[in-house]
Amino acid sequence: MPDQVAVVILNYNGRNYLEQFLPSVIKHSKPHQVIVADNASTDDSISFLETHYPELRLIRLEENTGYAGGYNKALAQVEADYFILLNSDVEVTPDWIDPVIRLMQQNPKIVACQPKIKSFHQKSHFEYAGAAGGFIDYLGYPFCRGRILSSLEEDNGQFDDDKEVFWATGACLFVKSKDFFELGGLDDQFFAHMEEIDFCWRAKNAGYQIYYSSESTIYHVGGGTLQSESPYKTYLNFRNNLLMLYKNLNKMEFDSIYKQRKWLNYLAALQFFLKGKTTNAQAVLKADKDFHKMKVNYQPFQGSGLVHLQIYMQSIIKAYFLKGKKFFKHLNF
Known part of the structure; x- marks a missing residue:
């Protein structure tokens, strides 16, 4: 029997996205199952699904526990060998599933994989959330092949390969x-x-x-739940980034990196303040404060979290702003 695959869309107030993109997901995902898990939406998502897609499996979550909690609860109710965590604001393409599954089947060490992520609004270019695979620098700042900070590359076939990366996007995560x-x-x-x-x-x-x-391509709208300038999004990104570092580095590594990150975060807060975005500046400072409250729930990693070849052991901030390196190839990485 071939491996079972389940496409699971976590929806929160995304009725318009479901109407726009769900038809392509259903059409191009056969014979695999498509499931929508509703994260306690307050719009008419559920009535829309029940009216227009009564045959579709719908998992109703009673409380919005975010992307992380929502998927954990939903996937616990799904039986499959492979999950595909798919955002509701994604347009898929023909044969988008099987090439990725074949790659994962060939290599038992692959736990997660992503397709090529391109922009729905500018289809010639990569999209911010994942592009052609994610990396981080040693300070914990994420970037991608095809996307360095806010600079997006045009897709000219430069990343038409299968490549080990550091992280795969949650916009379309095969696991x-x-x-x-x-x-x-x-x-x-x-x-x-x-x-x-x-x-x-x-x-x-x-x-x-x-x-x-690269054998699978999807098109992502991006910013579907929290807008890019949202102070709450700023807060979550800064807080969670520090928690991620604390969990995945050993104590010596974290202490050394945090000394640098603390000042860089203060600089980010100052930049928000000078732009008149006072609430975002406050969000950065609150993120640091809440990180210290939450870190007691975790233990640092016992090994070295910096040994992976997919970590850029220089500062991506310095490379971008001081050296003008806005394309992945310029990093010589």
């Missing part, structure tokens, strides 16, 4: 179900943002691999 649960799933305490990078880092610390496959 082996057995390994997902054995690794503890996503961290509920994160609520949203950085949880997929934390999961991938934990997987790599446990000896697994994360991959990108």
Whole structure:
């Protein structure tokens, strides 16, 4: 019997996205099952699904526990060998599933994988959330092949390969179900943002691999739940990034890096303040404060979290702003 695959869309107030993108997901995912898990939406998502897709399996979650908690609860109710965690604001393409599954089947060390992520609004370019596979620098700042900070590259075939990466995007995350649960799933305490990078880092610390496959392409709208300038999104990104570092580095590594990150975070807060975004500046400071409250729930990693070849052992901030390196090839990495 071939491996079972389940596409699971976690929806929160995304009725318009479901109407726009669910038809392509259903059409191009056959014969695999498609499931919508509703994260306690307050719009008419459920009535829309019941009216227009009565045959579709719908998992109703009574409380919105974010991306992390929502998926943990939903996936616990799904039986499959492979899960595909898919955002509701994604347009898929023909044969988007099988090439990735074949790659994962060929290499038992691959626990998670992502396809090529391109922009729905500018289809010639990569999209922010994942592009052609994720990396981080030693300070914990994420970037991608095809996306350095806010600079997006045009897709000219430069990343048409299968490549081991550091993290795979939560916008379209292929993951082996057995390994997902054995690794503890996503961290509920994160609520949203950085949880997929934390999961991938934990997987790599446990000896697994994360991959990108160019043989599958999807188009992502992005910013569907929290807008990019949202102070709450700023808060979650800064807080969760520090928690991720604390969990996946040993104490000596973290202490050294935090000394640098603390001042960089203060600089980010100052930048928000000078732009008149006072609430975002306050969110950065609150994130640091709450990190210290929450870190007592975790233990630092006992090995070295910096041994992975997919960690850029220089500062991506310095490379971007001081050296003008805005394309992945310029990093010589």
